[in-house]
Amino acid sequence: MRQRLAELRGPAHRPRPLDARALAALAANPGCARRALLDGAGVDKGALAAALGSPAAFGQSQFAFMRGNAFEARVVSDGGAELMRLLGVDGAEAFRLPELTAAGPEGRAARTALALREATAEGGWTLLRHPLLALEVAGSPVYLEPDGVVVGPDGGWTVVEIKSFPMLDGSADAAKVGAAARQAAVYALALARTAVVTPGARVAESVLLVCPKDFSNLPTGSMVDIRKQLAVTRRQLARLTRVEEIAAALPEGTTFDPERPQEELSAAVACVPAAYAPECLAACELAFHCRDRAREAGAIEALGRSVRGELGGLTTVAEVLAAARGTAGDPTDPAVAALRRAAALRTEALA
Known part of the structure; x- marks a missing residue:
């Protein structure tokens, strides 16, 4: 397993040790397999974010x-x-x-x-x-x-x-x-x-x-x-998934070595599920990259955990808008009913 983790971060890179600040941030978002794997493997997330084209000014001045x-x-x-x-x-x-x-x-x-x-x-x-x-x-x-x-x-x-x-x-x-x-x-x-x-x-x-x-x-x-x-x-x-279980699900040859081409790194990072939330911007070097991917997918998570929790089975912005307009969604779903009521009130207020 140690050899596999070395391959993930790149054989030329020493593992970055976890500290209490990183563990507290990881514990605040236990569903993020991406951070759990990268931190467990000792990957330099700051260098990885820069290689992906989404550098973050993170940490103490x-x-x-x-x-x-x-x-x-x-x-x-x-x-x-x-x-x-x-x-x-x-x-x-x-x-x-x-x-x-x-x-x-x-x-x-x-x-x-x-x-x-x-x-x-x-x-x-x-x-x-x-x-x-x-x-x-x-x-x-x-x-x-x-x-x-x-x-x-x-x-x-x-x-x-x-x-x-x-x-x-x-x-x-x-x-x-x-x-x-x-x-x-x-x-x-x-x-x-x-x-x-x-x-x-x-x-x-x-x-x-x-x-x-x-x-x-x-x-x-x-x-x-x-x-x-x-x-x-x-x-x-x-609740954190064991690092070896996450690594075992990756395609053979996957690496997060910052020296690799950007396209290869982007594909490697996409192989590991993330649980992005706006709070990540203050706690993770990869937050800007994950936010961009969440926005591209129209994921509700980009709007915050509280919003995501209120919308139940609606997982994208497109689904939410369609439900509000009445073109999709189950009208008996409380989230859909609330959206349609809010859309009606908005229309009435702007009339």
Whole structure:
């Protein structure tokens, strides 16, 4: 299977590792076999989108990236004491800071698991900075690196998310907080694998979100409840089709190597079903390509998931217009009846 995945991304290209941000986006759209396969195979979707002629300006700007790194350095510059003070732990001597260095991702993940078990057994406070966690997604192992994990005296394991967007008067942008919560939920699910085999351990259902206070660079923290995000992410990741099942259905010789001709790549991508929605524009490098194909096909999905859900068995714009005009569709279908009623009201209003 590993050889097959290498063929899919191109033998000259190293696999791009999944991160929590990508997994959260994948969990939000579990019906998209295209993204599941490309992410599972480690395909560089940005390079693939450019090769298809639909490049996307996706990801953080260089300025935002540098600002985020500078703020995180400020938060942990004193060995993590500033971060722990947000939890009410004063003084660097009041908590442990284990070394997590090891060879390779498997070694780092094993070292992190050992440090978590030791911290829980010894009691007291422990801060793990940039631990590496393992999670199986669609049958493939994924390694995730949160900003931090705090182990408390009661055996609770709390994910720490450090973000550079401001917290003004004790609150932050709801959309950004929601994205951070979904990302933290992925880390919490990965932590749960180790917690199950660690006596006395439990993964907290809230995350410590650390942001700049007001317009300063001073860190402030807030506990964010992630129970809803945990439930949704757990359910959605469980629904993902295994990567090998998707790959097995592809024609022999299919590849997503960005070095291949555009026509060949377009045909290869078309072999894998997608589940496009406008929300993909903020979460996937291939969104512009998928949107163009959806519009060409007149697919209702291009108008949004809520619209698609309201229209039932009508799957294209042409079918919807025909139903509204009364030239097609079952008049007993609630969606068709609503469309004809809306068309009648429109005609009456414009008369």
